[in-house]
Amino acid sequence: MAPSAEIGLEQREDRDDLLAFRQGDQDAFEALFRRHQRVVFGWVLRIVRNAAAAEEIVIETFWRIYRAHARFDPARGFEAWARRIATHAAIDYLRTRRLEVELPVNLPAPAHLDPAITAEIRCKTAQAFAKLPATLRVAAVLAVVEERPQKEVAEELGISVTAVKLRVFRALRLLRKELERQGITP
Amino acid sequence: MKTIEQDRLKKLLQQALPAVNGDAEPSRDLWPSVLKRLNARPAPIPWFDWALAAGIVAVVAIFPAWIPVLLYYL
Numbered sequence: 411m412a413p414s415a416e417i418g419l420e421q422r423e424d425r426d427d428l429l430a431f432r433q434g435d436q437d438a439f440e441a442l443f444r445r446h447q448r449v450v451f452g453w454v455l456r457i458v459r460n461a462a463a464a465e466e467i468v469i470e471t472f473w474r475i476y477r478a479h480a481r482f483d484p485a486r487g488f489e490a491w492a493r494r495i496a497t498h499a500a501i502d503y504l505r506t507r508r509l510e511v512e513l514p515v516n517l518p519a520p521a522h523l524d525p526a527i528t529a530e531i532r533c534k535t536a537q538a539f540a541k542l543p544a545t546l547r548v549a550a551v552l553a554v555v556e557e558r559p560q561k562e563v564a565e566e567l568g569i570s571v572t573a574v575k576l577r578v579f580r581a582l583r584l585l586r587k588e589l590e591r592q593g594i595t596p
Numbered sequence: 597m598k599t600i601e602q603d604r605l606k607k608l609l610q611q612a613l614p615a616v617n618g619d620a621e622p623s624r625d626l627w628p629s630v631l632k633r634l635n636a637r638p639a640p641i642p643w644f645d646w647a648l649a650a651g652i653v654a655v656v657a658i659f660p661a662w663i664p665v666l667l668y669y670l
Contacts, residue, residue, distance in 0.1 A: 436634075443627060451626075452618040459613060465622050472626075473633045527611045535612035554606045555613050582605045 428484040439479070443472055446489055450496050456556050457500040457548055467503050471496040490565070497548065497566045504544035531594060538588035542581055549577035550585075 424445070430438035450471055455464040474495050475482075482491060539547065545567075552563045553574060564571045589595070656663055 440627060443630060447626060448619075448621055451622050452620060455616050455620055456618055459616055461620065461623065465624070465626060468622065468626055469629045469633060472630045476630075476634055527608060531608070532612040535608050539609065539612065550609065551613065555610055579602075582602055582609075585609065586601070586605055 424488075425484070428482075428488055431479055431488075432482050432484060434479050436476075439472075439476055442488060446492055447472070449489060450492050453493050454496050454500050457497065457551055458503060459551075463503060463507075467496065467499050470503075471499045474499060494566055494568065498568075501544045501548055504547060534592055534594060535585070535589065538585055538592065541588060542584050546577050546581035546584065549574055550581035553578050554582075 424442075427438040427441045427445075431442055447468060451464055451468050454467045454471070455461060458464055458467065471492065475492055478495070482488075539550075542550075549563060549567065552558045552566070553560055560571050560574045564574045567574065569577075652666070656666070
């Protein structure tokens with residue numbers, strides 16, 4: 411089959427599944443889950459930076475998605491909608507785990523490690539960051555660490571670009587205060 | 597907060613929270629867990645929640661003047 415014909419078939423299948431999902435069809439929902447779970451998992455992993463937690467949030471996300479099937483608008487696309495629901499599920503998770511300090515032990519080290527920043531400072535920064543409110547953390551992770559465009563972050567969080575800038579500013583200010591409290595001057 | 601200071605904090609944060617592989621996949625098939633969650637019956641409301649609700653309704657019915665006080669504390 412020619413690539414364009416394959417894409418056409420895939421789009422038609424996707425559209426059929428979206429329409430059936432909107433009616434509450436569980437088979438169509440499973441097809442959508444299998445097609446989009448990887449993207450949603452990758453997105454959530456970027457936010458919570460913990461693979462086991464990301465898996466639980468993906469389950470929660472798709473449960474919320476199915477419950478909201480009647481409100482889904484096929485014209486707006488499934489993936490963007492799923493990511494938005496996943497973002498809010500991740501925020502809820504971070505709210506409940508706020509006091510736990512999750513260090514990225516199972517994640518790769520940064521590609522360009524700055525020798526001036528010691529492991530101890532990195533660890534204390536991660537701990538200080540974990541103490542910030544969940545909404546500020548998510549905005550900072552997406553906009554600063556993941557370097558996502560602020561417009562995209564605003565869409566995922568359902569807020570304005572100005573509000574994203576404000577949340578990032580507040581996150582950095584609180585992080586600086588917390589680091590200063592620990593005797594670290596950024 | 598100055599721009600230079602902000603940039604330093606951003607760099608520090610990027611170093612403390614290394615970028616993750618966005619192409620990573622879940623370690624297991626998550627569909628059975630999603631299905632289990634979909635088919636789970638909602639948790640029953642505990643009896644003391646019903647008792648509390650009944651108590652509030654009774655208080656409001658007997659002492660309507662307390663409604664603003666209750667609303668204030670809610």
